[in-house]
Amino acid sequence: MLPTNTAERLCKIYGILQMIKKDSGYVSSKELASMMGTTDFTIRKDISALNLVSFGRRGYHIGELSSVLGKALQLSRPYRSCIVGLGRLGSALLDYESFRGDGFDIVAGFDSNINKIERIRTQIAVYPVSELDQVVKNKSIEVGIIAVPHNSAQEVATTLVKSGVKGILNFSPAQIKVPSEVVLYNMDFTSALRFVVSQI
Amino acid sequence: MLPTNTAERLCKIYGILQMIKKDSGYVSSKELASMMGTTDFTIRKDISALNLVSFGRRGYHIGELSSVLGKALQLSRPYRSCIVGLGRLGSALLDYESFRGDGFDIVAGFDSNINKIERIRTQIAVYPVSELDQVVKNKSIEVGIIAVPHNSAQEVATTLVKSGVKGILNFSPAQIKVPSEVVLYNMDFTSALRFVVSQI
């Protein structure tokens, strides 16, 4: 398996490639590095972990690198995802343009507040959170995005895991626990802001 | 200065302490570890970087640890912050409860769309983005939160830096560049989702 930091950077690279795809056909490690705020040898080292066959001309062929990365990171097919918690943040995520057409199928939203569900205007099907388990199973949802308040985050996570979700992106400030075979990534805004301040 | 990873974990610890403050007066490295998904010795090592004078009874005194952390991470005073871009995400952040009363003063919001500014219902003062420079200076804002689309992120960042902001939390998927004395932290949702999937 890819080293954690390498995998994280490769995801960024993949994102950049998607954005510049229209531009000229090649990109160098130096260009990527400057776009990402790292160094060229870090990029090369990371990419070398993919044992990409192509080599030394005017950099990496964007299409080729993109497809190799897609395979290595398992991004070549869309993943069925759902968002739990349709408060301000959750509904913002529901319609987040960057997800759409970018390899992620947000196929459902959930909220505990029935009234809220009726009010929401979106293309995506929304359900009461009581149907979470059932809908996740029926739609074979693989990734859950948690955007509920911190006091119900663990409960939601537990249900998601039981229903067969394989990865969770947690936007709540709660520190949730999942079995080791489930991938968990935390995006805690408050913690991030604190980190920024601590480094000032 | 604290090692990066240590600082990041200490921020998490600080957050946890704020949440459990009401509970019993002590917390052990093992308890913290299990709440954060690390090990007890990592916690102890991290905390040892603070050269905390207290030691070995029933764990750390929550109040004491919290105050030492607050000092070390510079979190003991509130930081004046602003949010640029009041789309769905930006306005969600404007009213994010966790920021409020948690050491962050969101004192202004900005958007390029005048109509949107008039529509927004919030306690916080909102301005057209053309006044960004002026307002940041006048209100001595120290931290900028970027929630604009990726094609204007760099421009906003440049203005923020010019106006004297010392830290930036970037929610746009753009890879922005700032001078090395300015702290930058990226929260790229798409990249995070990709990372989750890549680890599945």
Add this chain to the structure above:
DNA sequence: GACTTATCGTGAATTTATTCACAGAAAGAG
């Protein structure tokens, strides 16, 4: 007060990540 238990602090060992330096490969120029 002695014994037991729980916990910390930290130097040393290990693992992981980053950085460097340079050989080798292609493209462009003349």
Add this chain to the structure above:
DNA sequence: CTCTTTCTGTGAATAAATTCACGATAAGTC
């Protein structure tokens, strides 16, 4: 076709982070 330039790929060197092992310290118990 040869020279020059620009890149890549990667082994070796450094640096950083994590893990381990264990002595030491307090609190609780009897």
